[in-house]
Amino acid sequence: MAAIIRLINRTTSSSSSSFSYLARRSFTHAPPRVDPKDRNVQWVFLGCPGVGKGTYATRLCNLLRVPHIATGDLVRHELSSKGPLSQQLSEIVNQGKLVSDEIIINLLKARLAAGEAKGESGFILDGFPRTINQAEILEGVTDIDLVVNLKLDEEILIEKCLGRRMCSECGGNFNVASINMKGENGRPGTVMAPLLPPAHCMSKLITRADDTEAVVKERLRIYNETSRPVEEFYRSRGKLLEFELPGGIPESWPKLLHALNLDDYEEKQSAAA
Numbered sequence: 001m002a003a004i005i006r007l008i009n010r011t012t013s014s015s016s017s018s019f020s021y022l023a024r025r026s027f028t029h030a031p032p033r034v035d036p037k038d039r040n041v042q043w044v045f046l047g048c049p050g051v052g053k054g055t056y057a058t059r060l061c062n063l064l065r066v067p068h069i070a071t072g073d074l075v076r077h078e079l080s081s082k083g084p085l086s087q088q089l090s091e092i093v094n095q096g097k098l099v100s101d102e103i104i105i106n107l108l109k110a111r112l113a114a115g116e117a118k119g120e121s122g123f124i125l126d127g128f129p130r131t132i133n134q135a136e137i138l139e140g141v142t143d144i145d146l147v148v149n150l151k152l153d154e155e156i157l158i159e160k161c162l163g164r165r166m167c168s169e170c171g172g173n174f175n176v177a178s179i180n181m182k183g184e185n186g187r188p189g190t191v192m193a194p195l196l197p198p199a200h201c202m203s204k205l206i207t208r209a210d211d212t213e214a215v216v217k218e219r220l221r222i223y224n225e226t227s228r229p230v231e232e233f234y235r236s237r238g239k240l241l242e243f244e245l246p247g248g249i250p251e252s253w254p255k256l257l258h259a260l261n262l263d264d265y266e267e268k269q270s271a272a273a
């Protein structure tokens, strides 16, 4: 982890504004990368807004005992801290636009440094990289073992974003949308039950300001334009695992574990507990 932070520092400390240029230039002279053999997994979760990256990444992180690092959470934390960046960030996020690579890299760098101080090893990144520039910077500083690309029909994504709720007290994420999409043209239908909060969170639920229909549509448009090429970036490197969600958590979770060769892992973990 320390090596990653040192290398990210090298890419961001220069005065040039082009990050991909910076990444290429810095890494020509970068020290040999340090990737300890005994480190934990270094995975990335890709996928459109609302697909469930946070839900499945969190579950996998608990299983594999690695930190879940979601750049969206880092941005929201910065927003709520009312620091010098928060006004600028709230305008960008509430319009569904992407925050600049420079700000995101700085937030990520600070999060990795805090993790290093706690002795963290490995990670699952959720919501990063979202641009080719970010993917190149990441590739320059560390090895990503696997990139999971979660997929769902666009109509369902919109419903799921509009159904998202968060408990303002405990921070738990829930979804009140009840999805029942009929199958078409030989494709099976999709049923997803709501993920309801416990009774004590019910009166404290809030909706993200960027989960309105207009902003969700803009985020999907930006995903297709700017983040979709990141899928190809990892596909061409043989690292992309495409996973079409077959339904809600009860159907999808065991299938995802199977696709990741982790089905036995969960049983072994519970037996050892």
Ligand SMILES: Nc1ncnc2c1ncn2[C@@H]1O[C@H](COP(=O)(O)OP(=O)(O)O)[C@@H](O)[C@H]1O
Binding pocket: 048, 049, 050, 071, 072, 073, 075, 092, 093, 096, 097, 098, 099, 100, 101, 104, 126, 127, 128, 129, 130, 131, 134, 210, 219
């Ligand atoms: N890697 C990133 N690059 C640029 N902006 C980001 C990045 N990650 C998060 N953001 C900002 O934070 C917002 C919320 O991110 P996130 O919670 O991951 O949303 P989503 O539900 O769209 O996946 C994004 O719309 C964007 O403005």
